Amino acid sequence: MRRLGKIWRALGASVRVALMTALQYRASFIAEALVAVFWLTWTVAPLLVLFQFDASFSGWSRNEALIVVGFFITLSGILDAFIDPNLSAVVEHVREGTFDFLLLKPIDAQLLVSVHRTAPAKLPHVVVGLVVALWGASQLTTKPGLLEIGGSLVLLLAGTTILHSLWTMVVSLSFKFVRVDNLSFLIRAVVDAGRWPLAFYPTGARVVLTFIVPVGLMTTYPALALRGVLEMRAGLSAIAVAVGFAVAARVTWRWALRSYASASS
Secondary structure, eight states: OHHHHHHHHHHHHHHHHHHHHHHSOHHHHHHHHHHHHHHHHHHHHHHHHHTSSOSEETTEEHHHHHHHHHHHHHHHHHIIIIIHHHHHHHHHHHHHTOHHHHHTSSSOHHHHTTTSOOOGGGHHHHHHHHHHHHHHHHTSSSOOOHHHHHHHHHHHHHHHHHHHHHHHHHHHTHHHHSOOHHHHHHHHHHHGGGGSOGGGSOHHHHHIIIIISOHHHHHHHHHHHHHTOOOHHHHHHHHHHHHHHHHHHHHHHHHHHHTOOOTTO
């Protein structure tokens, strides 16, 4: 228990240092925040155009699809604020030979590299995305209850786990190939497909976005849970997939560490 407390205090200190480092350039922070506002507008605008003349599309109304967009904005905020800055820094450490300093810390390396950097300007995305999702849900004929809200948050956590696991596996390849930027850009492009409900895509694309790169589980499933139309079996399957990705990411990370050539060796 004492060791666990030390780990949490160390992680808290890492997060505080990361926030202070990111906020030391205030003009840059403000500029990034303004760009974030523009990005949010750009994300929602296509949806409004799509439903300008049609009340529904592929079985989804505008407000139902808006829930998916809201969860997509939230996950994008989590990716840009925490996951990408932290794990991309691993690639830099490997290139510069400074990864050894992280390995010397008395904390699990995978846990440490997940919290030692952050981009505060992206944090509003997380809140705004949740607000957009809840606003869309509030406009539905059948309002979600506490059970539906709780279920959607659990599936959103599962989606975050999948997203973090994908990035961890991609970054782990940097121990072998050093440069994995193009692969991370490819994964980000695929994740971008999560802004639309799965029903909007043809059958082949739905299979890929559900079983290979499960983007649909990250955004569409939480939206279905919030609407109260997601079957229990499907929800449990999504959680199982998240656990599977987390285990795969851990195995990949441990394999990568074994193949890592120390800068001092």
